[in-house]
Amino acid sequence: MIPRLTFLGGVGTVTGSKYLLEVEGLRVLVDCGLFQGFKQLRLRNWAPLPVDPESIDVVVLTHAHLDHSGYLPLLVKKGFSGPVLTTQSTRDLCGLLLPDSGYLQEKDAEYANRHGFSKHHPALPLYTAEDALVSLTYFSPVAFRSWQRISERVSIRFQPAGHILGAAIVEVHCDDRRIVFSGDLGRPGSATMVDPTPIKQADYLLVESTYGNRRHEEQDPQDELEEIINRTAARGGTILIPSFAVGRAQSLLYHLERLKAAKRIVDLPVFLDSPMAIHASEIFCGDGGEHKLTLRQRRQACGVAEYVREVEDSKALDQDSMPKIIISASGMATGGRVLHHLKHYARDPKNTILFTGFQAGGTRGASMTEGAESVKIHGGYVPVRAEVVNLQMLSAHADADQIMDWLKNFEKPPKTTFITHGEPAAADALRHRIEEELDWTCQVPDYRDQVELA
Numbered sequence: 001m002i003p004r005l006t007f008l009g010g011v012g013t014v015t016g017s018k019y020l021l022e023v024e025g026l027r028v029l030v031d032c033g034l035f036q037g038f039k040q041l042r043l044r045n046w047a048p049l050p051v052d053p054e055s056i057d058v059v060v061l062t063h064a065h066l067d068h069s070g071y072l073p074l075l076v077k078k079g080f081s082g083p084v085l086t087t088q089s090t091r092d093l094c095g096l097l098l099p100d101s102g103y104l105q106e107k108d109a110e111y112a113n114r115h116g117f118s119k120h121h122p123a124l125p126l127y128t129a130e131d132a133l134v135s136l137t138y139f140s141p142v143a144f145r146s147w148q149r150i151s152e153r154v155s156i157r158f159q160p161a162g163h164i165l166g167a168a169i170v171e172v173h174c175d176d177r178r179i180v181f182s183g184d185l186g187r188p189g190s191a192t193m194v195d196p197t198p199i200k201q202a203d204y205l206l207v208e209s210t211y212g213n214r215r216h217e218e219q220d221p222q223d224e225l226e227e228i229i230n231r232t233a234a235r236g237g238t239i240l241i242p243s244f245a246v247g248r249a250q251s252l253l254y255h256l257e258r259l260k261a262a263k264r265i266v267d268l269p270v271f272l273d274s275p276m277a278i279h280a281s282e283i284f285c286g287d288g289g290e291h292k293l294t295l296r297q298r299r300q301a302c303g304v305a306e307y308v309r310e311v312e313d314s315k316a317l318d319q320d321s322m323p324k325i326i327i328s329a330s331g332m333a334t335g336g337r338v339l340h341h342l343k344h345y346a347r348d349p350k351n352t353i354l355f356t357g358f359q360a361g362g363t364r365g366a367s368m369t370e371g372a373e374s375v376k377i378h379g380g381y382v383p384v385r386a387e388v389v390n391l392q393m394l395s396a397h398a399d400a401d402q403i404m405d406w407l408k409n410f411e412k413p414p415k416t417t418f419i420t421h422g423e424p425a426a427a428d429a430l431r432h433r434i435e436e437e438l439d440w441t442c443q444v445p446d447y448r449d450q451v452e453l454a
């Protein structure tokens with residue numbers, strides 16, 4: 001029987017990644033992500049999965065981000081009971097992210113019930129923190145670089161992707177075919193992450209295209225941070241950094257520590273004010289994982305900040321008028337402790353609100369970086385008079401040129417390259433480039449498309 005691939009997410013969007021590979025009755029689901037963002041996408045999380053979860057034998061996760069892992073608790077709740085293969089660090093990070101996701105789903109449902117705006121009575125969470133904890137018991141961590149047999153005819157291997165801690169490119173070998181899933185590709189030359197592993201061989205390739213139509217700025221993030229921090233400090237202001245808790249917060253700590261060590265920035269106190277970012281930093285400073293930095297460098301980086309664990313201490317930061325640097329979540333200011341800091345700091349032109357990456361449409365981060373004069377927080381309008389900057393070069397994704405460079409490692413063209421994990425314009429731009437520059441056969445699949453991998 002010819003292996004068959006079905007695209008159940010991560011096509012036409014960067015969210016909901018789910019690719020079902022069927023070989024001789026074996027069903028492998030590569031990634032199990034939540035749809036996020038626009039409502040018509042999020043509704044797909046509630047529709048029954050087009051394949052019976054009970055019939056799936058194995059789940060393989062490329063990395064811990066929720067758009068790749070966040071559907072797993074529901075898959076388990078609906079009957080999946082096989083192993084979930086990941087790297088150790090992905091397992092550790094999912095241990096943080098999945099229960100937190102369940103907790104937020106519960107809060108949303110409670111909120112909808114209190115305000116009575118849900119069509120469903122009572123509104124139910126997609127899954128709970130408890131469901132997430134149950135799903136974690138199915139995880140089975142696998143080492144990078146070694147082949148893992150999952151059936152008589154199918155083996156898989158994880159290779160470092162350099163995107164976030166634990167992130168992997170997945171190679172699947174079945175009979176004489178090699179199928180490669182790029183996962184999310186990191187940026188070569190990053191200060192904190194390893195480069196994406198060059199892969200030489202694939203009969204079929206799925207490649208991400210988040211930035212398939214864009215090129216990152218080339219400035220050194222430390223140069224930019226230095227300027228922003230010093231000019232804010234010269235005004236006597238505070239730098240508030242809404243940051244993604246996993247990955248981005250740790251890169252920021254590294255850059256801040258280096259700048260302080262070189263005495264390039266004013267010696268302001270740094271606070272890491274997010275329980276999730278603190279836990280992620282503790283994992284980052286642990287022994288495991290595939291790191292570019294040594295254990296000593298990582299511990300030094302995390303040592304630059306004071307960890308703020310309690311909510312009262314977080315609120316106390318705003319009472320003290322001393323200039324400081326606060327790193328807090330969430331990264332797009334959609335929730336979390338950063339909101340009460342925004343209420344306090346956004347109104348004063350002395351301060352800087354420093355965003356650190358892609359801001360999805362409809363978020364406070366997007367409206368502030370587009371120059372909004374006020375934002376709504378907890379039901380009230382907060383004037384935005386602080387300087388607002390977005391440091392996009394801290395992105396954890398390869399840009400179009402870097403994806404092209406990674407593709408050039410393949411010794412011969414795959415039979416088909418599927419362009420996934422991108423908004424339609426980005427995916428199509430990358431398809432065009434691969435066809436033009438490499439002369440490969442490409443396809444931009446649609447949701448629920450099925451292809452035979454002959």
Ligand SMILES: [Zn+2]
Pocket residue numbers: 063065163184
């Ligand atoms: Zn990711």
